[in-house]
Amino acid sequence: MAASNAENFLQRTRAAKKVMVLDLGFLGDTVHLLPALWLVRQAYPQAELHVTVAAHITSLMDCVPWVNRVWGYMRYPRHATLRENIQMVARLRREQFDVLINLNGSDRSSWLTFLSGARERLGRMPNGGGPPFWQRMFTAHVAHPFTEEPVYEQRCRCLAKAGFPSTPPEFHAQVDPAGLRAADISGADKGSYVHISPFTTADFKELPPEQLVELIAALTKHFPEKKLALSCAPVPRELEKMEQLLAQLPQKPWRVFAGNLSLMQLAAVIQHSGAATPGRSI
């Protein structure tokens, strides 16, 4: 079936009982998905709302208890196998979604959308329009530029083109302060420390090691009332870099989280801090 007019997508699907937002995103993509996800939640208040993100970051979705079910799709540290993709399609079809929304537009997510069996499938046209048959994978699609605005705004604007209310983006994330306990941080520490997450995925995105040492010294000098908390991801590259950084510091920071916090615990640590200086940000 060829794609139909997207403008009345919400109007004609408003009675949906089961809705899936399929994104497959990593951490940054998923944070940027939250405002659009909230719009979907508001638009289908009676529906069971599901979301699919990359399997290794599903714990982030604990911050959106208004999503009924979170699905993980294997993307890291390896891609999903053919068998896993077939299982995913079978699972999607069993659920019999009334609506599936895909604002990602990637080939993989588009195929999963097409094969999902969802009655109504809203897609976002990829850069360049995608393969010739792309539009046929969806029952409605929208087009919106990929580079002009922050991703979270782009996604909300895509929904607006499908008839969803055009309201200012809201993340509606609820960070559970209980996550602080795992970090050995108390309520009395609120605002008393600066959190630094200095590492990313490659050297060319990071400050030189000697400059990191200099930055930490400068922060200690200019903000003597603030304690320092450092964190990194639980991957060998970052753990090794953290070890090397700590060896160069004249004194150990107040807290060091060497890959031992969940995403929600890390979000609680960042939210409770006075400021954060991330190489990567939440």
Place this chain on the structure above:
Amino acid sequence: MTNTPTVAWFWPNPGIRQWLPNGGPYRVIVGANEPGANHLGKIETQQLVRAGQILLGAA
């Protein structure tokens, strides 16, 4: 997401505008990848400290 005052440094990614915070208590400093350099360059430590001072002063 957490609305924490944040100083971020970025590499000059061609799609950078998509990932920068828009408004709010954030300061973003974009560096440069110079030929032969392994790490991000063209960011002064004092720039980062000043950005932190501005944010914490306003926080």
